[in-house]
Amino acid sequence: MRADRLMALLFLLQQREQVTATEVARELEVSERTARRDLDALAMAGVPVYSTQGRGGGWRLVGGARTDLSGLTASETRALFLVAGPASAASPAVKAALRKLVRALPEPFRVQAEAAASSLVLDPQRWGTSQVEHRPPRFLDELQDAVIRGVQVRLGYVDRNGTETERTVHPLGIVAKGPAWYLVATTEAGRRTFRIDRVSSVDPTDDPVHRPDDFSLAESWREIADEVDRKRTPLEIRAVCVPDGIAILRIAFASRLQVGGTTSDGRIEVAIRGSDEYVAAGELAGLIEWVEVTGPPEVRDRLASLGRALAERYG
Numbered sequence: 001m002r003a004d005r006l007m008a009l010l011f012l013l014q015q016r017e018q019v020t021a022t023e024v025a026r027e028l029e030v031s032e033r034t035a036r037r038d039l040d041a042l043a044m045a046g047v048p049v050y051s052t053q054g055r056g057g058g059w060r061l062v063g064g065a066r067t068d069l070s071g072l073t074a075s076e077t078r079a080l081f082l083v084a085g086p087a088s089a090a091s092p093a094v095k096a097a098l099r100k101l102v103r104a105l106p107e108p109f110r111v112q113a114e115a116a117a118s119s120l121v122l123d124p125q126r127w128g129t130s131q132v133e134h135r136p137p138r139f140l141d142e143l144q145d146a147v148i149r150g151v152q153v154r155l156g157y158v159d160r161n162g163t164e165t166e167r168t169v170h171p172l173g174i175v176a177k178g179p180a181w182y183l184v185a186t187t188e189a190g191r192r193t194f195r196i197d198r199v200s201s202v203d204p205t206d207d208p209v210h211r212p213d214d215f216s217l218a219e220s221w222r223e224i225a226d227e228v229d230r231k232r233t234p235l236e237i238r239a240v241c242v243p244d245g246i247a248i249l250r251i252a253f254a255s256r257l258q259v260g261g262t263t264s265d266g267r268i269e270v271a272i273r274g275s276d277e278y279v280a281a282g283e284l285a286g287l288i289e290w291v292e293v294t295g296p297p298e299v300r301d302r303l304a305s306l307g308r309a310l311a312e313r314y315g
Contacts, residue, residue, distance in 0.1 A: 008027070008028055009024065009028065009038055009039070009042065010042075012024065012027055012028075013049060013059065013060075013061050014061065017060065018058040018059065018060050019058055019059050020057075020058040020059070021035045021036045021039065021059075022035075023058075024038070024039065024059075039051070039059050048061055048062035049061055049062070050062060136181070137181050137196040137197040137199070138197075138199070139196060139199045139201075139202045140174070140181055140196055142202040142204070143171060143174060143183050143196060143199070143202060144174055145204075146171045146202070146204050147171045147172065147173055147174060149204075150208055150209045150211065151171075151204050151205055151206065151207065151208060151209060152168055152169065152170050152171075152204075152205045152207045152208070152209055153168070153169060153171060153202050153203060153204050153205065154166060154167070154168050154201075154202075154203040154205065155167055155168070155169045155185075155194065155199060155201070155202060155203075156199065156200035156201030156202070157194055157198055157199055157200060158198050158200050159198065160198075164200060166201070167187055167188070168187075168188075168205070169183075169185035169186065169187050169192070169194075170185055170186040170187070170209040170210055170211070171183060171184075171185045171209060172184045172185055172186060172191075172209070172211060172215060172217065172220070173217035173220070173221075174196070175217070175221050177225075180195060180196075180197065181195070181196040181197065182194065182195055182196065183196055183199070184217060184220055184221065184224070186209075186210065186212075191220070193224055229255075229273070232275065233256060233273035233274055233275055234273075234275070235273065235274045235275065235276055235277065235280060235296075235299075236271055236272070236273055236274075236296075237271065237272040237273075237274055237280050237284070237293060237295070237296070237299050238269075238270075238271055238293070238294045238295045238296070239269075239270050239271075239272065239284075239291050239292060239293045239294055240263055240267040240268065240269055240270070240291070240292050240294060241267060241268050241270050241290050241291045241292075242266075242267055242268075242290050243266070243267075243268060244290065245287070245289070245290025245291060246259060246268060246270075248287065248290060249270060249272070249287070249290070249291070252283065252287065253272050253273075253283075256272055256273040256274070257270060257271075257272055258270065258271040258272075267292075270291075272284075274299075277296075277298040277299045277301075277302045278302060280299050280302075281299055281302035281303045281305075281306055282306070284299070284303060285303060285306050285307075285310075
């Protein structure tokens with residue numbers, strides 16, 4: 001039997017105390033013969049379902065219609081239905097599917113699941129910034145479909161310089177990074193990442209994707225993100241910080257900060273990534289109360305120059 005009919009039948013059994021083959025046929029839009037065959041197949045597959053004969057008979061789940069076939073705990077159910085709420089970035093189709101699923105949950109879970117779907121509001125804008133609506137890119141659905149079906153696509157793409165190209169790619173996965181969406185794909189030149197909002201056309205083919213056996217989208221994206229970070233912040237600044245200043249550095253530099261061990265005088269070694277010595281010195285100049293930069297020399301020289309300029313202007 002088809003997987004979608006299997007799930008629909010399981011949910012139907014879970015939702016109702018008892019069903020007949022006629023009711024199943026009507027709900028699933030199949031013949032009564034197919035409905036009986038599907039019910040028998042469920043029982044033979046080990047699903048706890050049994051039939052009663054005679055007038056008023058039908059099919060029931062062992063233990064009653066509130067048996068939790070999903071195996072979800074209450075907390076797992078609440079977490080799942082947060083995806084269906086207004087704070088979610090899920091597509092309307094995903095939200096609609098999850099709201100339908102709630103009707104198949106055991107009664108004790110249902111109220112909490114419905115409450116979870118409306119318990120959180122997400123406002124992505126920082127204080128003092130204008131409202132910006134981030135819409136999914138135009139070709140997101142087509143590329144996601146290609147990834148799921150495992151087919152190659154002819155991809156039209158406009159790079160950051162405005163140059164448009166077309167190439168055949170093997171879609172491996174899609175990643176959302178903040179408001180931006182990226183396609184990870186294999187090309188003739190190796191593995192590449194494409195911003196989906198720069199995609200100008202998508203033409204799926206019938207050719208299958210050549211997916212490496214050891215490919216992991218999460219690991220691949222981690223490598224890509226690390227490489228981007230290294231390119232954006234190639235400079236490593238070494239410094240020591242008083243213990244009370246570590247929290248301030250975490251706020252100022254976030255993931256660019258790496259905290260090391262403690263020195264003999266009680267201060268803490270840190271490493272901070274930056275784009276160049278001019279920007280880095282500007283960021284560090286206001287943290288002199290907590291931080292002493294030990295290298296590289298060009299950052300120390302730039303800080304000294306800033307100090308002289310400040311003293312001359314405000315001294």
